[in-house]
Amino acid sequence: MSNIIEIDFSKKLEIKIDNKLPVGLEDLSLSLLSFNKQFHKFVESETDELTDVGSELLIKEVRKGSIVVELVSQAAPIVPLIWSGGSLYEWANVVQSTCNWLLGKSDRPPKDMAKQDLQEWNKIVEPIAKDNGSQMNINVSDGGKVVNQFILNSNEAAAIQNRIGRLIEDIDIPQENKHLKKVMYWYQTKFDPNSDTGNKAIIDDISKTALKVIFENNALKEAMLHPDPSLVKPWQELAFVVDVEVQTVRGKPKMYNVLNYYPEYTFDPDED
Template sequence: MNNILEIDLDRKLEIKINNEKPVALKDLSLSLLSFNHQFHKFIESETERDLDVGSELLIKEVRKGSIIVELVSQAAPIAPLLWEGGSLAQWASVVEDTCKWLLGKSDTPPKDYTKQDLQEWNKFVEPVAKDQGSQMNINVSDGGTVINNFTINSTEANAIQNQVAKKIEQLDTPEDHIHKMKVMYWYQAKFDTDSDTGNRAIIDDISKNSLKVVFENLAVKEDMLHPPASFDKPWHELAYLVDVEVEAVRGVPKMYKVLRYYPEHTFNPEVE
């Protein structure tokens, strides 16, 4: 059974899915829509900003064992002039290079990708990833002459999706875990100055939950334990302005490491 995506622009681009099982309509639709959106973004990024570029997938023909659609674009007369092999050949190269990057066969992606972009590449290979033994063949030809041709099998499609999940997790985790000048107040405090256990605090700007607190060094902890004498409350009932490093597990904050605190900004949280 073959599902065929045929795009007739300046060249012919065909995506053939050789599937072992019937392809779910939702998976195929999301795959085609994701492919279309990525092509549209590619054309937009490579043309002038004031150029009105639009593209959409139109179902051209449905028959037993085949689905044929066309990608039409307002940029069709212009886009082919940007590349020697035409826009479809260039786009197919981007698709191939993206797949190679997600398969670990190259170190850098052909373009910068956002979280949404990665999610769409995940959807693009979904029909093949779900069907063990299937494969997707992408072919660009000009008058019967093959310009570009490559294949993604179900094992590779699954590997692509696994890599997409890892890269999205990396995007969700900020590179800089240090948050400066945040208000912290104690939820639970242990009065043993030599112990880092039993101390929990809340920083509303980061998490509404109380998290474990440790200190980068004892000097920072000793300073916080001795707030200005003008307060009539013990240290663990005051609010502090601190710099903290946030330790997270699977993107969820789990622990604060207090790096510095600003004694001049200490205040009583019960006083407005």
């Protein structure tokens, strides 16, 4: 059996980093390594163990000027049957869709994301996230013609890393501390939209004791302070359905962090 690897040189994926500052060798190496790992996972998720498709990206050329790396993949007769535009074209679509999701432009990632995946995406954008004014261009060409292009600037890369940090933080919070769609009603309020001090609420499913309440963000708080006017009663007399994180001290619940609010379920607790 031949061990010769056939490479499809007609299709190329070019990563170009227009840097303003020198790029650390470790940052660049980890970025490319993580890019390759995610490509490998993409190919594995789209094929089965009986499908012989190479899942490794190979460096064809590194050009001078800005940092320009040309990548190619292994050729296989079955590739056009799986991805009409080729594996590099489809992978570039996944890269763009993933970045758009991390930027909040779409609701769902194109592929399931574990903590390790998020950490690798963090490394992929690291070279430009720390270099203000830089950008990363990802181009896919077929026979010399560009068929897919995606540009990510340093501000977007930094925003992606911030989102990744929050997502990893959510993963690290023990799930037993998160409670979804629980009814919360106010026990005490300060009636001050600019302060959380003095606000306490009860969630009977978690604790009969009134606990201090904080909000994950101001937009969430504002939404809860201005419920549907058709409910007639002021917000502090209504019951809300929320997702909360219970924060404890020495194992005892002490505070609710409201993570999400479902306005359509808000109701008057005094009604039958």
